[in-house]
Amino acid sequence: MLPVGGYALAFYWAPEDADQGFSQKIFYLHVPIALTAYACFGWGAWKALRLLWTGDRRYDLESYTAVHMGVIFGLLTLVTGSIWAKISWGEWWTWGERQLVLFLILFLFYSSYFMLRYSTEAGPRRERNSAVYALFGVVLIPVSFLAVRIAGTILHPTVFTHEGANLPWQMLVCFLICLGGMLALAATLYRVELAGKRASVSLRELRELLA
Amino acid sequence: MSTYAGDVAALARKDLLLELRSRDTLPAMLLFVVSSLTIFHFALPSGSSERAETGLLWIAIVFTALLGLTRAFAAEREEGLLDGLVLAPCDRSAIWLGKTIGDAFFLVLAEIVALPAFALFFHPLSWELVAAVALADIGIAAIGTLLAAIAAASRARELLLPLLFLPLAIPVVIGGVGASIAANPGTFLAFLGLYDAVFAILSWASFEYVVTE
């Protein structure tokens, strides 16, 4: 309850400070979502590493759920980013917006993660392969970031999008609360989904024991 | 140390011999790349820039590599031969390295035909482009070998390998095209080098986990 409440609070506070119009409000939504997606992918990669390290198979579900969360937030990032682009420049998509391009690459990558899971039989093989691929993903994040950045100098004109670091402190605080709220939301969803997945696995195992 | 290198050499040599004897992958790659370049000529309206043509070359390289990679573990898959290698007391990462060297070698052979063909059909090449291609080959072979092993464990391996590979290939294309046409190719070449280093190390270290349980 607390994280949901925290986030609702953040969202109500934001309009008070946002006197620069709707596009500014999207900022409070879009960037925390993006950062939360990164956090989810990072968390998924950490769990993947633990799986490979210790061989404890519980980590597979945790890694998978985290990546799933990351993809959901990644999709939301693309959607909110697209809305923001439409409002700011009148286009639903622009290759100059680095965050957007980066998330497209990551979205494609992690969608392939799901293809990997669906097309491999459940078992240690699938767990290990998924874990290794999740690690590749988290390494891909900074590599793609760099790639898109240098691509901007020559391939697509980069549109300067984000405000500088000198936000007035109210906006910064507000932003951080939104970020915290979003992370809390992600953590809650993660726990819920993980519990659900664990329950269905336990149910299946029970059914097999009784069979 | 020398046993590791010896293992890698023996495995790479094995792959080269297999290809030499069966002769199915390399001719296919060569034909594919030249056909692609021909199609590109017809796909580009007249007056297209050199930059567009260079971009298409990189597409041809990536997809030719994919063709070659799909065959990477074909022999082993079909007869469970990978088990034989995995059971041996050698380091499993040696299997990865041996196969990566083999893959890179075939890719280079395909490009020895592709690049002159490109120069013939379109426009002359710069040394930066050649350097970028060489660097890209290393990265592509490195991740490709690992991903081929991952895909081999799935039910839909021919479908899965391109899906796993293409998002990871995007930075390579960025680096390659950038190095070919930018005013500051050094940045892009350095980036390709970074990509190679990072993903080669990751692939080398994680191969063990992909082929064992």
Place this chain on the structure above:
Amino acid sequence: MIRARKLSKRFGDKRVIEGLDLEVPRGGFVLVTGPNGSGKTTLLRLCAGLFAPTGGELEVDVPRGAIGFLAHEPLVYRELTPLENLDLYGRLYRLPERRERAGAMLERFGLWRVRNERVGTFSRGMLQRLALCRTFLHDPDLLLLDEPFDGLDLEGADLLQAELADRTGVTALVATHDPEALASRASARLAIA
């Protein structure tokens, strides 16, 4: 050398091995019998370390390099010659004088005259003989054999028996449809249902 307690292995929803107990002491020669699909192959692959059990305990006190595993598939490269195949495995198993040992092995299984022909041209029986060469090449301490007589003609079967006779004292776990052929060597039998 091998100790298994309540061993189980499941593939997805299919339970192949359930609650198996097994002990193979050093020098023991255990025959595993059972109908098709009973899990004999899975048991051998578990002992070889090709996959991990889903339940129970399994202990195999032998390093990888000292295990000789004969699978259903011959595990040889069709485009290479027997000598090249054995040379590769000899290299991977760190054998000194591997060329000589490969040659000797081929001779023992009657494959010397085809040593430079591509394996792709071989008959089933010759493939099995080559697979046996591969299995015994590095003088393993533990033999895991899955249907070793499969595909062998009478001469091949005799050569196999001779090879096993030369290696008295080796520990072995053998899955077979035909336990009588090895009955004289067997120290114990295990029947899987």
